[in-house]
Amino acid sequence: MVPLEWYIILSAVIFVIGLTGFIVRRNIIIMLICIELMLNAVNLSLIAFSHYLQDLKGQILVFFTITVAAAEAAIGLAILVALYRNKAVVDADKISEMKG
Amino acid sequence: MLPQIIFGYFAIVMVVLSVLIVTRKNPVHSVLWMLVLFFHIAAIYLFLNAEFIAAVQIILYAGAILVLFLFVIMMLNLKHEVTSDRYIGEWPIGVALGLSIMLFVIFAITKLVPGPLGIYTIELVQEETHTKAIGKVLYIEYLLPFIIASLILLIAIVGAIVLAKKRT
Numbered sequence: 108m109v110p111l112e113w114y115i116i117l118s119a120v121i122f123v124i125g126l127t128g129f130i131v132r133r134n135i136i137i138m139l140i141c142i143e144l145m146l147n148a149v150n151l152s153l154i155a156f157s158h159y160l161q162d163l164k165g166q167i168l169v170f171f172t173i174t175v176a177a178a179e180a181a182i183g184l185a186i187l188v189a190l191y192r193n194k195a196v197v198d199a200d201k202i203s204e205m206k207g
Numbered sequence: 208m209l210p211q212i213i214f215g216y217f218a219i220v221m222v223v224l225s226v227l228i229v230t231r232k233n234p235v236h237s238v239l240w241m242l243v244l245f246f247h248i249a250a251i252y253l254f255l256n257a258e259f260i261a262a263v264q265i266i267l268y269a270g271a272i273l274v275l276f277l278f279v280i281m282m283l284n285l286k287h288e289v290t291s292d293r294y295i296g297e298w299p300i301g302v303a304l305g306l307s308i309m310l311f312v313i314f315a316i317t318k319l320v321p322g323p324l325g326i327y328t329i330e331l332v333q334e335e336t337h338t339k340a341i342g343k344v345l346y347i348e349y350l351l352p353f354i355i356a357s358l359i360l361l362i363a364i365v366g367a368i369v370l371a372k373k374r375t
Contacts, residue, residue: 127305173263
């Protein structure tokens with residue numbers, strides 16, 4: 108039997124890789140992919156807790172996380188398409204109109 | 208011993224795939240590595256007795272969300288992005304921040320005390336079948352959040368159309 112802590116540490120490592128990628132990458136598409144990576148890491152920890160605590164509520168929460176991830180991907184990519192149409196860049200550093 | 212070996216394989220492959228996703232220059236390569244990662248995550252869900260979630264993971268993430276990403280990458284012309292710098296200038300700060308958060312989380316996990324066990328033992332779920340057990344909890348106990356989730360999807364559809372349509 109694999110201990111619960113192993114799953115949580117694996118989930119934490121994947122989450123931190125996604126978070127670091129979100130901070131250091133310039134490409135907005137990769138930043139959105141990193142958000143999906145972080146949501147998947149959280150899903151993994153929820154399923155592990157659900158299995159080890161013998162409660163199905165964790166799996167229900169995973170459903171809602173997947174719903175929010177789908178909505179977030181659709182809206183984020185629509186914003187990206189609108190942005191590319193206006194400025195023709197997908198580089199987060201080059202979008203600095205709000206800087207004043 | 209065998210479960211530990213299988214878990215070790217999945218853990219190593221998933222961490223390597225995550226690093227590959229974050230560091231690839233071409234977004235298409237990132238999305239394709241993400242596809243491999245999602246299949247591994249679905250397999251680990253099977254390992255945790257969550258068959259229905261594993262199926263949803265493959266159908267929704269690999270089938271819908273990644274295809275959406277690929278369509279958007281296809282519509283944009285990314286020749287310039289592939290040749291420009293991958294990382295921001297201050298990338299060591301970001302990596303240090305990530306490592307410190309990871310140390311903090313691992314320290315917190317060593318102090319973890321699991322809560323009381325629920326009623327859904329593996330035998331009960333197997334007797335009732337997994338999908339039926341999940342459906343009962345979702346449609347009886349969590350009916351209102353389920354309706355709110357449908358509203359989130361409606362807002363996503365309307366928002367995507369409004370944002371992406373051409374100004375006339």
